[in-house]
Amino acid sequence: MTDSFESTMQGLTDDELVLIAHGDTDDYEQAAMAAARNEIARRGLAEDFVTTALEHEELRDRAEALRPDLPLSTLARIVLIVIGPFSFWPAIILGARGYRRKSREAWICLLIGIAFQWGVIGLLFVIFDVM
Structure with missing residues (x-):
């Protein structure tokens, strides 16, 4: 042996x-x-x-x-908010790699991004009197 x-x-x-x-x-x-x-x-x-x-x-x-408690950087938050609905992939990947806090913050940014995008769309409808 x-x-x-x-x-x-x-x-x-x-x-x-x-x-x-x-x-x-x-x-x-x-x-x-x-x-x-x-x-x-x-x-x-x-x-x-x-x-x-x-x-x-x-x-x-x-x-x-x-690793589980590392926060997202400010730039990452901005990017995730801007890409909105498409930011679920980074959230899933971060969670799978053990970054619990980053994943949670990415999901929050996703929701903020979606709300922001729908708010902009609603504002455009009002401004241009689409309905």
Whole structure:
């Protein structure tokens, strides 16, 4: 089994090795973690690289945790209001990618855009006495 881990570790990137070697024991077997540490030593990866890789992973985890609560930018809101009824696609895609707040704000912009567009159409009817 250890030989299997050794051959598997040889095919991984340096970052992947660091994450396995310093990962949670609930996620990886001890033999896999040892094989990753052996491969790190065989490749001669500096301790600075290992520390930096772990810090980058921690930053990625923090960014992922913040994702659901990121707001839409002002420009995105304006664009979504202007395109009105067609902005349901960005709202769906944002929701599917885990951006809960952005998706919710996109749906609100969709409704505002539709109301604005119908208001403009109604105003044009009044101005030009279409009916």
